[in-house]
Every structure is written in C-alpha cells, then in structure tokens.
Amino acid sequence: MLARIGVRSIDDLYRDVPPKARRDKPVDLPPHQGELEVERAIGAMAAKNLGPSRAPSFLGAGAYRHHVPAAVDHLIQRGEFLTSYTPYQPEVTQGTLEYLFEFQTQVALLTGMEVANASMYDGGTACAEAVMMANRVTRRSKAVLSGGLHPHYAEITRTHAHFLGFRVEQPAPDPEGREDLARLVDGETSCVVVQNPSVFGHLQDLTALAEACHKAGALLIVAITEVVSLGAVEPPGAMGADIVIAEGQALGNALGFGGPYLGLFATREKYVRQMPGRLVGETRDVDGRRGWVLTLSTREQHIRREKATSNICTNSGLCALAFTIHLTLLGEAGFQRLAALNHAAACALADRLAKPPGVSLLTKSFFNEFTVKLPKPAGPAVEALARRGILGGVPASRLWPTEKSLENLLLVAATEVNTAAEMEALASALKEVLA
Amino acid sequence: MLARIGVRSIDDLYRDVPPKARRDKPVDLPPHQGELEVERAIGAMAAKNLGPSRAPSFLGAGAYRHHVPAAVDHLIQRGEFLTSYTPYQPEVTQGTLEYLFEFQTQVALLTGMEVANASMYDGGTACAEAVMMANRVTRRSKAVLSGGLHPHYAEITRTHAHFLGFRVEQPAPDPEGREDLARLVDGETSCVVVQNPSVFGHLQDLTALAEACHKAGALLIVAITEVVSLGAVEPPGAMGADIVIAEGQALGNALGFGGPYLGLFATREKYVRQMPGRLVGETRDVDGRRGWVLTLSTREQHIRREKATSNICTNSGLCALAFTIHLTLLGEAGFQRLAALNHAAACALADRLAKPPGVSLLTKSFFNEFTVKLPKPAGPAVEALARRGILGGVPASRLWPTEKSLENLLLVAATEVNTAAEMEALASALKEVLA
C-alpha cells in the first residue's frame, strides 16, 4: 500500500505535523488487552455498584426504572439500526426515517400537540431549547420558570440564558404546589415553564395558567419528566400548552446512570419553522411511492450555519427507537394499563410511608412519585437505608444542596417493578432509620 | 371469523374429539403471568445455582468453559437466523445453507477428514451414529470401545446396540492410558472407538491402532470432546481415522447445564452415502449462479422412511452457527493461539495441584485437562471445595459411580478463562480440604 501511495513509511504521511508534536512512542497508557480482560476489568467496576438488581429501588426525580420488554433490546441491537448513519441519504435509510416518522406521531399524540421532532439529547436540554424557541417566536427575552421545575432543567436554561443574554425568573422551590406563576407574567415574558407532575410529584391543572400566558402574549411550556404519566393524566396539549418538552427515558431506555436519554419536543404546527432538531417528513419518490426524508433542514446548522435555530446536529436516534418500540408494543391498552399500575403502586407506597409518626405526605395529587417530609434530614436517612440494602428515594438536598428548608424532604417513586414486599421493606427500614 | 367458517363456536371445531376427552376448563396449572413476573420467577431459580460467574470453575469432562466473543451471540440472535426454518427451500435460505457449507468445510479441516455433515445433536449421539455407520459400511456387528471413552458416549452406544442387536466390547476404564485395543480387533469387528485426548486427559498417537484396524477390515472412529485441542494437537485424520465425531460445544456455545450442544461428524469421502445427518452441497441455479442446497437426502428419513441411514431430522443448526462464527473470528492464528493458551493454563495448574503430599498427576501428556489422584475420595472433596466457593473439577465417581478403583480420581480442566489467582485459590483450598 505504501508503494502505491509513493511514500516510504507511515511517518511520511505525518510530515505536516510540527516535529515537536510528533510522537513515535505510544502515550503513557496501558497496552491493548483481550476481550476477556476488558470484560473482567469493566465487570469489576460494575460489581462495585449497588444497583436495583441487588437492592429495592425507589428513585425517580427525572429518571425512572420500568420493565422493558425483551423485544426492545433485541430489536435495537440489529446492526441495520445500531450501526446506521444519520438518514441524510433517504434511499438507503427508509427504515430509520419511517420509525422516526412514527416516533414523531407518537410524541404528538402523547402530548396532545400537533407536531414533534425526532428527539433531542434529553429532557433538560430540550427545556433550554424550548425557552430559546419561545424567545424567537415572541421576540421577547424573559422566561418564567416554575419552582416545581426539575433543578437540572432550570440550571441548563440559566446557563444558556447567561450566554445569550435573556432573563430568567423563578420563585423558590415549591414542595407543596402553591405557587402563582401568572402574577410573574408581563409584557416582556416570552414563556412560562411548568413541570407536570412537578419535581415534587404534584399534578396540576394548567388551563388557567395557559390562558394567562396567552393573554399576555407569552407561550406556555410544559415539561414532563415521566412520560408514563401521560397514560393516566390529561395531556398538556389539552390544557393549552404551546410547547411540550419531556424526558423520554422511561419508555424503552435503561436508567444507565443518567444517559444516554432522549428529549421529546412537541409544539403547535404554526411554530414548526422555529423548532430545533431534526424532522422527518413524508414525500414521494420519482416513481410516486410514499417515502420519508429529513425535512425543513433550512432551520439546521449544516445548512444555515450561524443562523440556525440551534447548533444541534446529533439527536438520540437509537434511544428514540427504543422508546417507539416499547410504546408500539404497549399500544393504547398496554400504555394505559402500565400507567394505572404505576399509579396504584405509588398509592400503595404513599399509604405505607405516611404511617410512622413525624412523617407526612406533602403531595396530595400525584402520579407515581411523591414527597414525604421526614422528622430529620433526608440525606443521612437515605445513606442509612442504602447501608441496609435499600435505595430509598432522592433526598431534596441532592437537588437543592443549599436550600435548608428542603432538608427533611424525600422524593419517592414507585413503578410497576416495585413489589409489595419491597415496599414493606422500605417502610420498615425507614421506621428503623427514623427511630 | 367463525361466521366465515360456518360454525357457531370454537367448540364446534373440536367435535371429532371424544366427549370424555374434551376439556372446557383450563388444566390445573397457574394462569398466565406477565413478562416481569416470569423473568422474576426464572431469575429466582437461576439465583439458586452457584455458577462460574460467582465461583472459579475447573470442570471439563466433555463440556468446557471458554470465552465466547460478544459478536457470536450478537449474530446468532439475528431473527433471520434464529427464527428461520430448516433450509428445505433453498431460494429463501441461502444464508443458512452457505454458513452450513462453511461449517462442513471447517469441521473437515479441523479433523483432517474429507467431508463432514451439518451437525448432530451432540458428541455422544454422534458417537452412537458413527458406530452404526461403521456397522453398515463393514457389514459387521462388533464395536470395540476404549476404556478412555467418555462414559456417556459409551452408554448411548450401548443403548443403541441393545435395540439394534450389535455387540459392544469395552475394557475397564483406563486412567493411565495403557490399554491395548488392537488385541480386541477381530474379523467381526466393525470399528474401534477411541477418544483423544481420553476422558482422563491422555493424548495418544493412534497411528498404530489405525493400521491394526485397517488390517482387520475395521474402521477407526476417533471421538473428541474438546475441539479446541485440535488447534494444538495432530488431527485424527492425520493418524488414520475413518470417522471422527466430536462435541462442538467448546466453540461458540455456552455450557448451559449440558445442552443444547452440537455433534461434529466427519469421514472419508467414500463413505459419504452411509453418513447420517444433513448435508449441504454446492450447485447452480437456473441462471448458472453458484448456490447451495441440502443434498443426498435420499439417505434421510423424510425420503427413505424406514430405510434411512438414521431417524434424525432436526440437527443443531443454531449451535453450528455459533461454532462457525466463533471459529471464523478466531481464524488460523487465533485458533492456534487459543489452543496454546489452554495448554499453558493446564500446565500451570497441573504443576500447582501436584504439589500437596499424597496427590499425584496421572496424566503425563495432556491438552487442557488431566487427572489427579487424591489421597481420599474425590466426590466429598469436590463437595467440600464447593462449600468454599470453588468448582474444583469432576470426580471420576460422578461418571463411574460403581468403580471403586476410581474413587480417588479427580478430572481437572483449565482454559483461557482461568486466571492464576483462581488456580492459586483452587490449589490452596484443595490443600485445606485434604488436610
């Protein structure tokens, strides 16, 4: 091969590299290892973690453990999906394009919106993108965030706000679901972002807030961190939302220590050209047969460069595939049943946990997650539970480390995978820990 | 659907069933359960076993633990392989046929034989089929089995011998590799079956035995339970074997508590029409393109019925696929290296285990398995090792429960997956157990 190229050595191909930066010796890292050794080394790291396969787990707060049917993982591992490129060449990627078109339809149906894109990085980044989109649509630059919004979503939005120079207003965390956001909406407000159920688990009727927003010329953005709730709860679209963003992990995707996940993004048809992210559209081929293509790419960075609606290039294709396969397997009946199972599990757990003296349930209306107030700080209590082999929830102090007023609050989730025995184990361990 | 059929109920479709045998109520078994529940129930059974993922394991005796590259399992799970039918319709099964043709070629190469079939149930059943084939070829009816043949192989052969009325002669188990089989060969002998390495681990040069067989008009059948040995050891074909049968599990297939495995079956070209099992052959399609079909099916039961060479219909297609993918990944260089790693591991372990006083190594020439003689019965010693979390080998008493003379013998195997630390753990635990 070198002969055909006309050089004597590989080194000759690196001659543009400044001499002082050329390395002939390998960097200071271990040499290659066989499959068996690598499996062992990573397996040893995995064994140091206490996962839900060994400990009952009741964590939520933006990431949920559900039973994923075996067919999902089987199908997403097909090489034709797993190792395929972004579908820029539609003739050889109709498979990817068709499932993304179905995904967009499913997301629109779930949220009660008109259109959805082909996915974002995750719920939090989708939230920031939604606010920036609202700024573009309204040509305003103040965003109002609910105190019940997941802190990561708020923090990401603030980061973008800082660099793009828009304002963010947010009342204090709202563990009891009492805030009045409408009073913060003014003529400068581009949008209000509210999470439903809130990060504390509260379910809220957003109809009045939507009206207030629209009256002031602002958009209502609804964030959802647990999409399974949409099988039981009235969708944001029906309450007047203009943009809905969500974390899609709960369907089809493993917890995986926080990623990769997928952001859902849906809006009204009239705003579609201000939307970030990829979109798949229906069209015809030269023989007149229905087919799919990436479309409206004039919004995107590879065409519009610095004038693009977002700098996003990669999305979460494979996570979206897992999501859409899981939802397709469930179908209408299965999705509603799954949601009902989750709600029933949370109701059963809430009754059990509220019993010990000094413990109170702060969340009256919830889906599969709620907040309890303990008689002592929740962080150490969760550590004590972990020592007993139970992953007992997310202490509010993990998400709001500086808010002393939230110190005793514990966010607890239950899904269809939590058995009665596990709930009983948590309840009695908690009693011990609090004693 | 019932209306189109013209019946009123499903029951009407069962009217040929005698009334007393019709059941309207379900049988006395549990009702259906969800995926999650079934996974839990079977997972609970799995958790009751002490597998090598939790305990170092040194078991062989016909089934070997090797590292299977991740690509193998990935590929055999492709639906087009996993859920495909027997390739009777070659136009829509060229995939299966091509890999089976490659498999046949690989088996012929490994064993040093001319032709191989597309697999049998396992090594043991292949052994019995080989003896029956030798009877057909020679029109004789006495088989001589080595005392170093795996007892399961011998037992299966005896079962068939009983029902088909042929004779089996076998000297006593041969832990030190000293038997002289040639003296048992006479004018009635259809074949001699010898395992290499023997079930006790001995490697033998079979050239002289092959000559003795051929001189007497008998066939030499060589059995191999660990195919990885063929990467390091002279193949039976080079020593004069007429039929080679082997257990193929060691490549590509999990231990899986004993099955499904795959039998390899190779012979000389002149005997091919007496061979059992499916065969894939090369041919052309109507456009002249190379393709593959099942061939010589006039030997088989679906054509020849009671005159077939065997009643076998199903083979081990998917296991053969795993075998052939693993071997293709290894290639010449990898296969030889794998064999070298195994031999090196066994040498290292043999040195360690032969140290304690009273323990002696019975096997001088071996591949990856050998026999040690303990100063006390091996069965209880293995139980004691298991209580220490080590799966320390197969006591000879497990395979020959009635042979008191073998009571103190332990069969020990080491492969590329056994680390030095594991070997050390076995050696010191054994010392404790024997103390």
Place this chain on the structure above:
Amino acid sequence: IEEPLIFEQGEEGRCGVDLPEPPKVSSRLGGLGRKKPVGLPGLSEPQVVRHYTRLSQKNYAIDMGLYPLGSCTMKHNPRLNEKVVRLPGLGDLHPLQPVSTVQGALELIDTLAHWLKTLTGMPAVAMSPGAGAHGELCGIMAIRAALEHRGDARKRILVPESAHGTNPATAAACGYEVDPIPANAKGRVDLEAFRAKLGPDVAGIMITNPNTCGLFEPDIVEIAEAIHGAGGFFYCDGANFNAIVGRVRPGDLGIDCMHINLHKTFSTPHGGGGPGAGPVVLSEALAPFAPVPWVVHGAAGFDLVERDPKQQSFGRLKGFHGQMGMFVRALAYMMSHGSDGLKQVAEDAVLNANYILASLRDVMSPAFPGTCMHEALFDDHFLKDTGVTTLDFAKALIDEGYHPMTMYFPLVVHGALLVEPTETESKDSLDRFIEVMKGLAQRAKSGDAAHFEAAPKLTPRRRLDETAAARKPVLRWVPGSNSAKAAE
C-alpha cells in the same frame, strides 16, 4: 450482492478476537503437536460481522412474515425466552457441577416436567431426548424395553401411510419391522384395516393425532383400546400437539407415550434446523423403562439420578441431562401463557387454520370436506389442466413475500399443499395471505403457467439444480476450486 465464502476472504495471520500472548511453557503434548496448519482463513471482526449479517439477509424467517408450513408449527418466538436463557446461573452452568450447586436448575427441569405431565395428563416424562425424532426413538425404546421386561419379543410396529418419515425410520432404528396402515377416504386411519393387522407380534402403533391431514382421529379411543387389547402399546406422535394443548389431554385418549417438540408447541426457536428438544411423556406401564437421567425430590432438595438403581431404565440416550436451553425457553413460554393462555393457543391455532380453509375453499381444492384442526390440507385438483404443479405454485408464493407451504405431504393426498398458520398470526396477516393465495390460484387458472414455472424471480437465487448437487456432491470448499470465480 454476492457474499463470498469465508475461505475466499481474509488474509493470513488476521484474527477477529483479541487474545493475550500465551506464556511460554514446555509442551506436554507428548510429541503430538499439530504439524500442519488447519487451513482456516483469517478475518477481522468487521469482516465477520458483515459476512454473517449479509448471509442472514438471504434468509426468510418468522420475524419477517408468516410461515404457512404444515406440520411444522412455525410460530412466533417471544424474545423473553432468549433473555432468560442467558441469565447468569443458567447459561453458564456446567452439567457436572455438584447437585448441591445446581438446585435451581433441577427445580426448573422439575417444574417443566410438571407442566408437561399436567398438560398431557400423563404420569411421567423423559426429558433428555434432543429433538422430536429422538423423542420417538425414546418412546419406541421404552415400549420395546417394557415388552422385553415381560419376555414378549414382538416384531412389528403399525404406522399409518400418512405418517412423518421419522416414524418408520424410528421403528426401524429400534429393530422393528414397519407395517403400514392405509387411510380411509376421510383422511383418517382405516379402523378395519388396522384391526386386521393386529396380532401377537405387533409391538405397537405410532399415530400422529391430530394427524398429518390436519384432522383429529375420531376413533382414537377405539384404536387405543384395540392395541392394548392385543398386548401392544400406543405411541402418539406429538408434532401436532399445538392444536389441542390445554384443551385435550392425550392421556385421556389412552396413549402410552408421546414426544413433544418444544420448538413446535412451546415456541423455542427453530434456528434454521435445530437445536430442538423432544421430551417424551410416558404411561405408568412405560415409566420404569425411561432413560436416565431424571430429577427426583430428595431429602436435601432435588437430586439427579444418573444410574437407575433398579436397572430397569433402558439406558442413556444423550449426553448430560437434555436440552436445558430449550427447557428454559419453553418454561418461560408456558408460564407466560398459563393454563388459560395455552388453551387459547390451541383454539386460536384451530380457528386460524379453519379461517384459511373456509376462505380458500372456493378457489382451491380442500382434500377433505368439513373443518380441520390447526392446519388446512388442499390437493392439486384445482391446478388440473393449468400446467402448474404444486411445486410451481408453492415457489410462486416466494415472490409474494412468503415461505412456501408444505408440499407433497402427506403422501395420501395427490399433490398436497398443507397450510398451518399458527395462533400467532393476526387476522390482518391471515387476510393478506388469503388474498395472495386467491390471486395465485386465479392466475394459475387464467393460464399463466409461465409465471409459475419461472418462480421465484426475486430471491438471491432462483431454482437450484438439486439433481446435479446429488450426482457429484461438492460438500466443502477446496482451495483452488473455481466455484468462486463462477459465482456472480
């Protein structure tokens, strides 16, 4: 796109698996080290992944569409089965570990045995046979062992003409003569002909029920009584158990043994021709003669009997303890369906087959009047004078995106076409299939025989020359053969 053989790819020294450098040891191979290379090609992991991915794309599979194969029960294989079989503690268990370390595995075998016995209404089951035909062998051996035990050397086994080829082959493999029984005009065993064959040298009868015409044998109880009356045993071929599982217990019909193809009724994958698993249920009379090993309840949990202390077992039929991987899958399937779901399986399978039969009754020619069980049998009467053969018709189905149905079997019907949709097909799927079948039947009748003769056209290969393949068999790749060059 053509996919060359692995032997036509690769490069010397290349390897697709990273293995560490072996430590230097002084060989203890006793001078028997390999002298020549094996001759294997060297491919990288990407090359291997591509090779098998591309090969897979040349296959048809259940995952792609309906498989109308009669008598083969190609049903959907749930993915849960593939997941549970790979659980650590099952997939990695050595078969000769101390029984104290494999209690869960033995419990699993015992649980599956309980389900099989309960579903068939039989008192015992031999788990080790490796496939259906192996199960047949096991059953006939048990019969012969039982007869020998009572000192009764009988010579003949009665087998209906419509039987699978494995039945006569099995009887022969156990040293029996095969005596065929004709079918009557309704596709059932001719009861009178059967009675006439009975005698003191008849060891037993092998009947498939529902039979290979897709019909339930209405005289089954009479047959059982007659064979027992003559001192013989009743072997039931369980290939078509899918039609009656959960709804009829073969034990209630008087059978003595029956094998169960776990991949037919209980959804283990067909895998391109195996592996299967063929447990055999046995009557009280045959149970003592079952092959080793078997699982028993002992004082300290489950125990495994690998030698029969009573020495009545006819011996060992397979290495280790049977097709464990198939047991796990089958049990997962059974537990998922439960007693209610399995009954539903049979009913839906029969409903689907009858729907096809009724829908195609007018354009094709059903072999027998009335309804069927889980498969619909047609003869080639409807192709008369069209110049289209059963084979042509089946091959034309390929270009419509389906695997051919079973052809020319059972032999008792002229130019048979046997269609078994299974219960896992939805009504929409059946309707599409029916429409295609109608279209083809009409096309055949319209005189377009050329279309059928030329089929299939859309496959990686068109019809292959099987005669040439058998005349001069090429069963392996040989270096320097020019077959590669001709492939394009």
Place this chain on the structure above:
Amino acid sequence: IEEPLIFEQGEEGRCGVDLPEPPKVSSRLGGLGRKKPVGLPGLSEPQVVRHYTRLSQKNYAIDMGLYPLGSCTMKHNPRLNEKVVRLPGLGDLHPLQPVSTVQGALELIDTLAHWLKTLTGMPAVAMSPGAGAHGELCGIMAIRAALEHRGDARKRILVPESAHGTNPATAAACGYEVDPIPANAKGRVDLEAFRAKLGPDVAGIMITNPNTCGLFEPDIVEIAEAIHGAGGFFYCDGANFNAIVGRVRPGDLGIDCMHINLHKTFSTPHGGGGPGAGPVVLSEALAPFAPVPWVVHGAAGFDLVERDPKQQSFGRLKGFHGQMGMFVRALAYMMSHGSDGLKQVAEDAVLNANYILASLRDVMSPAFPGTCMHEALFDDHFLKDTGVTTLDFAKALIDEGYHPMTMYFPLVVHGALLVEPTETESKDSLDRFIEVMKGLAQRAKSGDAAHFEAAPKLTPRRRLDETAAARKPVLRWVPGSNSAKAAE
C-alpha cells in the same frame, strides 16, 4: 415489500406486552385523569418484531459494508461494547443514587477521563456534553466564561470557511459574531488572512485539525501562538481526531479546548443519528470554568461535585452526569486497543485514506496535491462535461452496494466528494471499493449520464422529492389521510 406504518396496522385493544391487571385504587390524580384515548394502535409482539425487522432491512449500515463518509468516521462498532454496557450494576444504575453506592461508576468515568486527558495531552476534561456539537458549545462557553472572569468582553469568533456548520452555529449560540477566515490554495487556513483578522475583540478561533479537507494544518502552532498573543483562545474541533489519536497530542499544539466525538474516534455506535457523547478537554486556563458535574477523588473514594464550591463553573449543560452508556463503550474500546493499538488506529486510518487517494488519483480529481490524512478529498473536475453531477455520482454508488460519500462538503472545493474509509476496512475491502469507483468514473466519462441520473434503482425507494416535503410538511400520520393507500 412495503411496510405500512404502525398506525395502519393493529387492532383496538391488542397489546404486545403482558402486564398484570392493575389493582383497584381510588385515584389520587386530582381530577386530572386522561379524558380521551391517546390514539395509539394495538399490535401483538409478533407484529412489532416483524415491523421493525422489516424496517431495519431498508437501511444501510456499517454491519453491511464500507461507509465512505468523510468527516463522519463511520468505523466498525465492536460487539464487546454492547455487551459490557448492559452489565447489571451499570445499565440499571440510577443517576441520583448515593455516591457510596456508585463507586464503580464514578471510577469508570474517572478512568475514561484519564485516558482522554492523556491521549490529548490536556489537564482537564468536561464529561457531560451530549454530543459533538454540545461539546463545542461547552468549549466556547468555557472560553467566554474565562474572558468574562477577567472582565474582557470580546465579540468575535474566527471560523474558517471550511468548518462544519456546527462551528458557526455554536459560536452564535454563545452570543458571538462569526468572522470567516478564507482557505488558501492548499486547502489550509490562510495564515495572513487570519493574522489580519486578529484584534482585541476576538474571543477565539475554532479550527478543525486535521481539517475538513483531510489535511493537517501545518501552521497550527503559529496560529495558536498568534491567537494567544492576541488574548484569545484556541478551540479545536475534534471531529477528525481519528487521524492522529495516539500519534499527536493536540495539547502539544497549543490548543485550549477540544471536543471528542466518542462515536467517531472511540467506536460507540452511530445509531441512525445518535446518541453521541462529546467530552471536552480543557487547558489550565479554561479548566476552572468547566460545567458541573465532575468526579473528584475524595477521602472515602470517588465523589461527584454537582455544585462548584468556588462558583467559577459556568453552570450545568445537561441532566445528570453525561452519556454514561457511551462512556462504558468508549472505555471498552480504548482498553481493548491500548496505547499501542490506538496509535495503530490513526496510522491505519491515514494509510487507508491515502491508498484510496493514490488509487483514484488518475481517474478522479484530487482537490489538492500530495498526501492526505484520514480522508481523501476530490472535486468534480473529473465530471466536467459528462453531465453527471456530484450528487448523481454519489447516488450511483448506492446501486453498487455502498453508502454515498460526503458530498458538497467542504464548501471550499467545487462539487466536493470526501471519502473516509477508516482503519477498520481491510485492504480487500478497499480494493473492491476502488474498483467500483473507477468503474463509475469511467462510465461517467464514457457519456452514460442517464445511468447516473436514474440512480439509485435497486433501493426500497428511488430519489425522493425533498422540495415537496419541505413545501407542505407532513410531519406525522393523521387518521384518514390517504397516504397509506398511495403507498405500494
């Protein structure tokens, strides 16, 4: 065979997952229960498996063949990666578990960070960005935060014309003006033009190196010194790190930050467009401003900092801790290759690209003389007067069994064709590709433009009308739409 949408299949009430009956509870949904059905179709598991299996069969993928996509590094994805990421204790870990219960996960992140820092020669790395473009955002935000920290409000970012579209989009998303730098005749940054743009309001420069013409920027050290001299920072786009990994440490060239696409250089699967992961290595000057979270070594093991105690971090960019699943895969890849293997990766990638360039030099038109790095760039000069466009030429490649190469990018070359084979292609694979490319080039020159205009012909769909799709966007299925009927 056509595959209808899921909404065009199924039946009401059907479900592909067995779920238990929910217990009756009195709802605590606060009166917000869903009032109308969602509108999802009901499919069985077999229908679902078939739907996605058939869809997959309409895709091209690395597992099927070479992907000559320039600047995208479509290399083989080892299957080991997919196995280890699913290990219990990794795949099922919740991101907010107490840190005491996730020590192995934090160790893994820390180990990967160490590898990335060592390979790039940089002192710090921000792990959380979700993809390459997200990493760019992270880097530019760090630059702006550092400038703000020293009270230096600068407005402009310099970006070469040949940059990926993400570069200018990123700069804009951080509130910067984008100022383009032209390329010189050799495809490199025009050093003089660059120097002329420098000034006190230039925040930094974004350079891809090796650049999108497949060339190493020989003046890279001078550029770094100049931008630093002017008080700005040097952002290096790491998209083409594959060409130099293990052989050149970007830190030795004077860069301040660089994102790393784990799916390009470290073999995590592309997945049809994601998910990716884009860790960003940072210089000492930028490290204090990195986004949270980060892993630190604490007294009791690893700890996770989710709020910066010094309040210098520019904040949070992504939920939780980054793309853990991609970290596991990338680390498995890195450990498998080691320091020696990764160097080999770069060398083989460069060797393969040059082999293609040299082999096609005579029949196509290289955009620049001399050798290239890991990708070979051609312009459309060789198609002059043939009537064949770059697009036509690329589409014709599809019918030969390949994915098209990158077209019309970089913009600095007319009708660009950018080919990146990657190191995982074998020489046989390259030779086949070269032969196909030569054949097509000759065919174009022989005047057969019609062949190219009509391509592709062998795909599930031929060329699609993208204009119509954008004019009246149909972005979802709507009940009763007649699109289904028209599909055949």
